[in-house]
Amino acid sequence: MPALVTLGRILFSVLFVLSGALKLMNVSATAQMTQKIILPAIVAPYTAQLESLTGMPMANILAIASGAIEVICGVMIAVNFGARFFAIVLALFVAAATFYFHDFWNQTGAEATNNMFQALKNLSLIGALLMIAGSGRMAKAVEPAYDV
DSSP states (O other): OHHHHHHHHHHHHHHHHHHHHHHHHTHHHHHHHHTTOOOOGGGHHHHHHHHHHHTSOHHHHHHHHHHHHHHHHHHHHHTTSSHHHHHHHHHHHHHHHHHHHOOGGGOOHHHHHHHHHHHHHHHHHHHHHHHHHHOOOOOOOOOOSSOO
């Protein structure tokens, strides 16, 4: 059973690692998508500082951050190093991405249907991530020290 769980965790992580790597390889296209994110006014001074510090617009910073989150969390889940923590981080990330990029409730027609299915797929991913986060270390079976 542990071998199947390990294999499943690795196969599950491939989606995030590949998606994040593609975002990092094409930051400009990812930045175009992130421009629709409206950040709260309260963080504006911090984003301005971050933009001046890095010399990049906020859209590029968000694109790099989203790719890095997916790659790092995906790898950590695959190798089972802090998998519970990184699964929660990814669940929050997927929930935010669903809210901003698959807002089927504001659309009509085929676009609404397509985004609804994308949102449902993301909801399933969040469920799997929560299962990873909820599955802690298993108690070891009590075995006798010596055979009698």
